[in-house]
Amino acid sequence: MTLSSVEVAPVATPTPERVDSIRAAAYRIRHHALNMGEVQGQGYVGQALGAADMLAAVYADQLTYRAEDPHWEGRDRFLLSTGHYAIGHYAALAEAGIVPVAELETYGSDDSRLPMSGMSTYTPGMEISGGSLGHGLTVAVGMALGLRLQSSTSRVINFLSDGELDEGSTWEAAMGAHHHQLGNLTAMVDINALQADGATETVLRTEPVTEKWESFGWYTQRVDGNDVSALLGAFDNIAALAAPIGRPSVILCDTKVGRGVPLLETREKAHFMRIEENEWQICREQLTAGYEGTASA
């Protein structure tokens, strides 16, 4: 059977209250990320800001978990494949109450539970050790198979980047998920169009991304990854249209590096961003001004 993919129009429009609540969570995640970035003086702040809306939608709207018991068997699994996005993930774990906010200032420091690259052996709530790119979706396939075999209704969400589409293993996993009809698996691809050596289109052209996923048999939606309403609508579509028929789903999220902080949005794009000491406070002020402007709009 064929199902119309790229179904951007949600089955039902998310309520304003729901959208505002997730937008507020995204604002706090961005704020945490800036504070953590200041500890290091540089880092993957741009990616964290860009992905904050995706992380907020996952943790504040979608995932079932128990903050006090991160290993609770009935939890949904969120797998961060891009280890260097840990700064954003830690911010989301703090928002979720799994990691204390006060602990965030230890980010990347000796003996911290919050290393620069995310690892399951260090951090509560971190399901896998990412970093070697192209692993996350393969592990997610196994988790989805294992949960289904054990009659669990838990879902698996894998966060990956457009850079990881370079890795052949990502496509091995994409085929495997479709073959095994894993309706309990969702991938979120952060398409920030940026890789370590430059713009994605100059490193290795991955487009047309939408058609690729669709041809691999996935329920495919492409949205503005910084539009909370669109993200929630995409999740609602998956629950209504893909999961019940055993079809794996992907949300392709076009995002902007540094989103929410004009100073960083307009800076030359860099994988590892350098921010001057006096700029952090400016960043926070711009973030808050932008959020309050949005909130009142």
Place this chain on the structure above:
Amino acid sequence: MSTITTAAGAAASSVAASTAKPKLKTSAMIASFADPGQKTTSAPFGHALVKAAEADSRIVGLTADLGKYTDMHIFAKAFPERFFQMGMAEQLLFGAAAGMAETGLIPFASTYSVFAARRAYDFLCLDIAEPNLNVNIIGGLPGLTTGYGPSHQATEDMAIFRGMPNLTIVDPCDSVDIEQAVPQLAASDGPTYLRLLRGNVPTVLDEYDYTFELGKAKVLREGKDVVFVSSGLMTMRALQAADALAKHNVDVAVVHTPTIKPFDSATVLAELNTDRLAVTLENHTVVGGLFETVASAVVTAGLGKRVVPIALPDQFLDAGALPTLHERYGLSVDRIVAKVLAELG
């Protein structure tokens, strides 16, 4: 036209020159190394996994399009709902096995050793070994057990894997080892790698007072002149060579070390700390396998003991018939006997 004639003529004369000794055929991918008339057991791994799975519902099986060639098909038939075909995608095989273990299952994942060690190393290392998950890797065609050339001959698999923290490496001799190892691999907490022997596998160790214990070396026979330290199918050859050497009045002890890592140094060093000629025998390159494991233990303990390796050479090996190749590279009983006699002078 004349060039073609010349080439054909050269080939014809080459065939004529070799008719004195008929050439053996490479035959199937997985050639049997059992001797004619030797007692064998069919698919010991597959049947042992079924038995273990009957006792433990957490056990699942995966393969990367090599179920029939790793005896996983026996399990797939017995437990179709607990068997997962991952396709010819070894990175997915190991990543998915890790994910299944994360949900509390005990996966056995099979492929050929070359693909496990070379192609999907990063997935075994980071997704399975680093979080210390109970995933059991089953590697077919270890060392020189096929005549298909370097694409399929995993002559350096142990060298590759020995550097991986947490990974237990098992190199079984025969069907007895495999049958007894499988439930122990399932019961041990961390990841394991089994150098699989499949199909009609020789049954040898039932003739000895022996049981497989994960992490333990065992003395199979005593001898006052020479001590063999061997693993894998080379333990079978070591026992045969010991019998042959007895006819030359050479008394040979055989120590079987099926667990390569963690290595039972205590048992092996106790046997090596004598005046006997010490020889290691392995179905693996001389680099990074049993010989270097033993040599490392000897040096670390401060023993000034010479150890003679019998192993595959540090090179890419020829294609051909297995008996031809085992003779060529020194793994045959005749070559072992000749080597020992030469060493003894």
